[in-house]
Amino acid sequence: QVQLKETGPGLVQPTQTLSITCTVSGFSLTSYYMQWVRQTPGKGLEWMGFIRSGGSTEYNSEFKSRLSISRDTSKNQVFLKMNSLITEDTGVYYCARDGHNNAFDYWGQGVMVTVSS
Amino acid sequence: DIQMTQSPASLSASLGETVTIECLASEDVSSNLAWYQQKPGKSPQLLIYDASSLQDGVPSRFSGSESGTQYSLEINSLQSEDAATYFCQQHHDYPYTFGAGTKLELK
Numbered sequence: 001q002v003q004l005k006e007t008g009p010g011l012v013q014p015t016q017t018l019s020i021t022c023t024v025s026g027f028s029l030t031s032y033y034m035q036w037v038r039q040t041p042g043k044g045l046e047w048m049g050f051i052r053s054g055g056s057t058e059y060n061s062e063f064k065s066r067l068s069i070s071r072d073t074s075k076n077q078v079f080l081k082m083n084s085l086i087t088e089d090t091g092v093y094y095c096a097r098d099g100h101n102n103a104f105d106y107w108g109q110g111v112m113v114t115v116s117s
Numbered sequence: 118d119i120q121m122t123q124s125p126a127s128l129s130a131s132l133g134e135t136v137t138i139e140c141l142a143s144e145d146v147s148s149n150l151a152w153y154q155q156k157p158g159k160s161p162q163l164l165i166y167d168a169s170s171l172q173d174g175v176p177s178r179f180s181g182s183e184s185g186t187q188y189s190l191e192i193n194s195l196q197s198e199d200a201a202t203y204f205c206q207q208h209h210d211y212p213y214t215f216g217a218g219t220k221l222e223l224k
Contacts, residue, residue: 105172
């Protein structure tokens with residue numbers, strides 16, 4: 001069955017870089033777009049960006065200058081890296097499969113990230 | 118960016134009742150509208166996509182409709198497990214944007 005699972009640090013210091021891995025099973029990354037969404041106390045649900053089945057990416061301009069999404073299809077993994085973190089980046093980060101024209105049919109359980117010194 | 122104005126912010130209803138949640142898009146999203154359900158501590162779950170298409174496995178008491186830039190989620194015959202927060206999302210144009218959510222409580 002389709003499964004997604006995010007792994008990453010629970011605590012990141014301000015100005016540092018956040019790295020999260022999304023490991024998937026039950027489908028191929030070369031067949032689906034993979035999305036990243038975060039949920040913060042200040043802004044709620046925010047779309048961050050995606051990587052297409054072909055490997056190209058699209059980012060929300062809100063994050064574009066500090067966000068990078070990549071993947072390793074041999075390991076069934078998608079990666080999110082975001083630098084220059086601030087306290088407002090505290091929240092839950094989700095990867096999700098794009099199953100229907102940019103509607104997200106499967107989500108990971110999310111990883112809580114706290115930005116604090 | 119397309120703004121999604123969701124209403125009401127919260128509502129309380131009884132078992133068996135019918136409720137409607139609405140989302141107003143600030144511009145045309147061409148029916149590219151999804152609805153999600155989120156329970157505390159859980160990730161969002163897709164209910165409806167393309168305004169009215171029911172996601173596989175979602176009970177038929179959930180339905181979506183549209184009128185211009187106004188989109189609605191209707192839940193018929195409320196069940197206890199429907200207590201959750203509901204979000205709309207436009208999947209028409211970058212950046213994809215979400216509504217602020219509607220918290221549904223069961224009396």
